[in-house]
Amino acid sequence: MDYRRDIPLAITFIVGVIAVLDYYTTFESVTNTFTVIKNWGVVLQAFALGLGAVNLFRIHGKRISERTRDDWMFSGWLLLMLVLFVVVGLGTGQYDASTSYQWIYNSLFLPLGATMYSSLAFYMAYGSYKVLRARNFEAALLFITAVLVIIGNTPIFPATFPVFFHIREWIFGPIVSGAYRGIRIGVGIGAVVLGIRTLVGLETGYLGRR
């Protein structure tokens, strides 16, 4: 018997069966048990965040000590910021609700996060210009659809010519939703099969590399 394999498989089976029973039955004992399991899940995932921070220290600490890469100073900056946020959060005793923590976040992280996301606009503008070329029939279909969706998404066009709004809605309806539904149904069936395989112990990828 391989305990490292069999014990996780047994836990997965028991938890999976309780989850399925909770969905399909109304037994109070099952509901209560599954509530406890869900709460454990939340605690475990919160714990994983701490584990992630430890991993960051391990990887970037190694980069700093070796200094073989040119960007080792960024690793140092990352760990410095990590420590700063943790110290300020824990030091005030109010964690992320403290005004000092919020000040650091709003002054440093918020503008950077917004800038990173906003910079996409420039690359998307350039990318659209370079890539959306009607070189052949398939590309022409993509080009026409993209142009109509952009026109429908640009506030001034539908407001001036409502027909563009209805064209966009039609593209988003029968075409996009239809295609997406097919994808979702396929993914759903795949998830059911994967779930059953995991429950009966045929899927062991989540146990990690052995």
Added chain:
Amino acid sequence: MSIWEKLTSIPREVIMGLVVIAILIPALNPLGLPLMVGSMSENWYDTVDSLPAGSIVLFDIGYGSGGYPSLGPGNIAAFHQMFAKNLRIVMMATALEGSMMYPLIMAGVKPESNYGAVYGEDYIFLGYIAGGQTAMAGVLGDLKSLVSSDYNGNPISGYSIMDNVGGADDIDLVAYMTTSGDTAEGWVYQAYSQYNRALLGGCLSMMTTSIKPYYDSGQLLGIMDGIKGAADLEFLTGHPGDAIVSSDILSFTQTLVLIFILVGNVAFWMQKGGGK
């Protein structure tokens, strides 16, 4: 090099420079260009509007700093409507940074001074709850066994808003705004499929295609479609803000992108046809 060849290879710096100009003009001088309110935003507004005063709304702030420019203004407009309707809002965050968005949103809404709302009676923030769909299932299943204190670390048992909120049965509407596809679909699975709760979803425009099928099937009653949806909500709630200014910027920049695409194609075909 012919004119057509030049037009098929406009330098990146030129395009990006013109995009900057297209952003700056309406940003510095808002023009108030016309806006057509979409049906998805209208349905969001009508769903909230149909709730009687005192109804409980579970609201997930599922985005961080990257999503704030798109979703923050819509979140503020949505809360304006909810507080004006005297709805009671239980807020939570499935995104790690969601708890940092809360003070920014509240600074925009000012529920105490604008609507006479009281923290703990009319609204509460439970903070970040880890676990994604596990957290959603936990909150809807048995909220009080999962969450014991609010964002400020005070026991939720001390707040009157939580007296009658134990799980999905006590919640009249679930609404979320997120930058995560898993969260957007997760709420459909957990709130609608499991508990048949009324559900509203807000997401980035690029995600709308992936959650629109749930709207078409009636699982989502309304969608706030990125900054365009936010502008719609600001217009509908009568609280113009950043989103309406941004819709001017959208009109300028997207028209410019459209021109670039058309110029690129015309030049490409002229060049291919041997035009000089």
